[in-house]
Amino acid sequence: MGKIRITKQFNFEAGHALYGYDGKCRNVHGHSYKLSVTVIGTPISDADHVKHGMVIDFGDLKKVVNEEIVDQFDHATIFNKNSPHVELANELSERGHSIILADYQPTSENMVIDFASKIKARLPENIQLHSIKLQETETSFAEWYASDN
Template sequence: MSRIRITKQFSFETGHALYGYDGKCKNVHGHSYKLSVTVIGTPISDTSHVKLGMVIDFGDLKKIVNSEIVDKFDHATVFNKNTPHVELAKELESRGHNVLLVDYQPTSEEMVIDFAEKIKARLPEDIQLHSLKLQETETSFAEWFASEN
């Protein structure tokens, strides 16, 4: 049976700041992120299975990505917890803002690595994460490929 790749796209709004950066992105700002998640597997061939012909139900993939990524990052502000931004994060949280403190500089490159690990951990064992594309702006994106990691 053929192995097939399927892709589902997601979007979310997230703010961040890059501590120590030498450009505009050192300031708190946000992006309208677009995340493309591609998985690979063999379509179900069991004729009695309700998901006959599917690699994975798009709805099941959506549940995984929403719970691990979109629901957490949408309308949140992300800071590296190992920087002085922690003080700003505490202030924002005290005012009711959704703040995420992560172990990395919240660039698209580091975020896509984080997202890959979270998604891989939740996929069924017969489905592999093939690639992720995290688009930060209309012309800028980071990509992660399983074959390179």
Template sequence: MSNIRITKQFSFETGHALYGYDGKCRNVHGHSYKLSVTVIGQPITDNDNVKFGMVIDFGDLKKIVKSEIVDVFDHATVFNKNTPHIELAKELKDRGHHVILVEYQPTSENMVIDFAEKIKKHLPSHINLHSLKLQETETSFAEWYASDNA
């Protein structure tokens, strides 16, 4: 049986700031992120299975990514909690803003690593995460591949 890759795309709006950075991104700003999630597996061969012929139901993959990534990060502001941005985060939270504090500098590179770990935990055992592509702008993106991280 052949391995097949299935990709689902998502989009969400997230703000962030890069503490200590020497460019404009040290300021709070946002992006219209596009996330492509690719999994790999073999299509189901059991004729009695309602998902016969599928590697994974796109709807099932959507539920995982929405609950772990999109619904959490959409219209949130992300800060590294190990920086003085913690004070800004507290002020925003106190004013009713959706703030996420992470253990890392919230670059696309680090976010895609975080997203990969979150998604992998919820995939069925016969499905593997193949790759993620997190597009920050029309011309800039970070990619994560399982083969690079084995």
């Protein structure tokens, strides 16, 4: 039996600011992100296995992505922890806002690298992360492929 790719899609809302950027995105703003996570593996061939015929249960993949990404990033504001935005982040956090201080500039490109690392660490041994697509707007997205890395 061959390898099969399984994709699950997710949505979350988040804000960010790109410190030092020369355009409008230097201002705090938000997006309705769409995240597609694709894994690859061989369907379980054991007829007695409860997940017979599945590469991975969509519910199991959903649990990993929700815990590692969606639950943390949804309705949060992401700042680069090495920027002056830390002062604003601390004030917002003290007022009860959900803040993520990232080790990187919070672009879609860097977010997919971060997400890939977090998801790969949680997948079963026989399942590989194939790709991630993070759509920031209807016409703009970043993609990460295992084959490129």
